[in-house]
Amino acid sequence: MQNALKSKGLRDTQPRRLVIEALARIRSAASPAEIHDSIDKKGAAINLVTVYRVLEVLREKHLIHQHPCDGRYSLCSMPDASGHHGFLHCSSCGKTEEFVNAALCRMEDAIARKAKFRPSEHVSELIGTCHSCSSRA
Ligand SMILES: [Zn+2]
Ligand SMILES: [Zn+2]
Ligand SMILES: [Zn+2]
DSSP states (O other): OHHHHHHTTOOOOHHHHHHHHHHHHHOSOBOHHHHHHHHHHTTOOOOHHHHHHHHHHHHHTTSEEEOTTTOOEEEOSOTTOOSEEEEEEETTTOOEEEEEEHHHHHHHHHHHHHTTOOOSOOOOEEEEOOHHHHHHO
């Protein structure tokens, strides 16, 4: 993940590394408070304001995503893949899966152009039931 910071032109600072490591440990979407808790449990000192600030920087560089439905954060699983990054969120087990689709982005950009709208980012999330939850029912 140090390489991920460098590849995005970010300095490898301790708070940035701690936040990325916490998200990797949690493995699902997490709130700033949960990220902070996880860092705390590892015995590292970092305050919540710093967590928010780091999340904003990482989000701007597309290393992490903020989920539209609940505002939680997760590591981007494909930071170098261009196209639309979106999520399939299972409301029954809470699992979130990321997808990338370039054609979707082109359609969204066409919609934006038509409305003379300048998007700064694309976010989307599909909420429903994942395969393992729906086959268990
Ligand atoms: Zn992504
Ligand atoms: Zn599920
Ligand atoms: Zn898009």
